[in-house]
Amino acid sequence: MADDFAAVAVAQPSPGRSHEAEAIRPAALPASSLADRCDRGVEILSRWAGILTFIGVVAGLAYLIF
Template sequence: MAEDFAGIAVVQPSLMDKAEARREFPVRADAATFADRAESGIQFVSRWAGILAFVGAVAAIAWLIL
């Protein structure tokens, strides 16, 4: 019985064969839309707003203590 199965090799598919390669390209990579420009501006302002809020909170606590 073992001789019947000795010649059969089982090949397992590799992880690279199982993975799907998905690449999403923008329709027009050269043109920035109004939403893209607004988003970059909002990200810049919100980044500084967080820092200023932290500094303001620390200054308020220091003013209350001193």
């Protein structure tokens, strides 16, 4: 089975074509807007809200059972 993978090689860019490799890289990201920063905050809050809701449900069930 190792012989099947022996023919696979990773292509390395040649030294003469460095300008093509730079063209593939994305440009610098623009500064974050207010909406982007708020969206990140909402994502973090929604993750914690789900975790806290789960803990609350488990605690409520434990209170009712015990």
